[in-house]
Amino acid sequence: MSTTASQIEYYARALRAPRIGDAFRRLGDQARDAGWSHEEYLAAVLSREVSEREASGAALRIKAARFPGHKTLEDFNFDHQPSADRNLIAHLGTSTFVTEAKNVVLLGPPGTGKTHLAVALGVQAAKHDHRVLFDTATGWVARLQDAHSRGKLAAELTRRRRCSVLICDEVGYIPFDQDAANLFFQLIASRYEHASLIMTSNLSFGLWGDVFGDPTVASAMIDRIVHHADVISLKGTSYRLKSHQPTPGTA
Known part of the structure; x- marks a missing residue:
């Protein structure tokens, strides 16, 4: 493992951002193939961390809410309830x-x-x-x-x-x-x-x-x-x- 890769994994652990440690290689190959700038590559890595962290936080908040079941707006039957705006x-x-x-x-x-x-x-x-x-x-x-x-x-x-x-x-x-x-x-x-x-x-x-x-x-x-x-x-x-x-x- 390269020194740079080891450093990135260390920084990811120190920041408690494990998705960075998981994503930086995969996105690095994609960045080289697509000719991304350094800024584009960094934004992509951070975006993965943030989006997955938000999804994890949302799942915890949904569980803590103690809903009687999981319902979504997409599942609501507006055809049966035309009075709903x-x-x-x-x-x-x-x-x-x-x-x-x-x-x-x-x-x-x-x-x-x-x-x-x-x-x-x-x-x-x-x-x-x-x-x-x-x-x-x-x-x-x-x-x-x-x-x-x-x-x-x-x-x-x-x-x-x-x-x-x-x-x-x-x-x-x-x-x-x-x-x-x-x-x-x-x-x-x-x-x-x-x-x-x-x-x-x-x-x-x-x-x-x-x-x-x-x-x-x-x-x-x-x-x-x-x-x-x-x-x-x-x-x-x-x-x-x-x-x-x-x-x-x-x-």
Whole structure:
């Protein structure tokens, strides 16, 4: 092994950049054959390190988000859900809303793709270097109740605010008692204009008062959620039920 090659491998280890040590020979042969300049060769080697490091980081962030499954925008069935605005969803997929601390709210009946889109947008955010965490609305309340019982509620809210995107799935499926509603409101209020929420609900905003047991609390919560938000209303029947319906003539 040449002295230069040994030096490059040493530098790659010292910089904790192992892809440089893997790529410099292969790209060196390609650079000589193609007549690259020194600058072009260096840029190509560094690009490999950065791109693979970003992919590895994204994979770790996606795993840490605790999604219920891996969903992508490319897999979403827009043909079944024509009410979904393709252009808006594509724009949300750039994760600009995260840097602007805006929210995304997905409303519609069960099985219309709300959770799919929420997870897919969360995956995109993770790929854009944002920390994401997924849970159901009842799951978030359970976390807050545990923190509250330990006298750590303020610290828990501060810690969650450092997460760029929280996904609250299934708001409205199970009614909250007053204490749970107050805790959920504190979660919403703590993130207002500081960090993003992605929320899904099977209920229109007009019915949230029933969920939280107090129209005033629900109104204050909705006001903070939608002030800086894109609200997407999905319509139609459940895609899951449709996929299990018998074909004509087989019933």
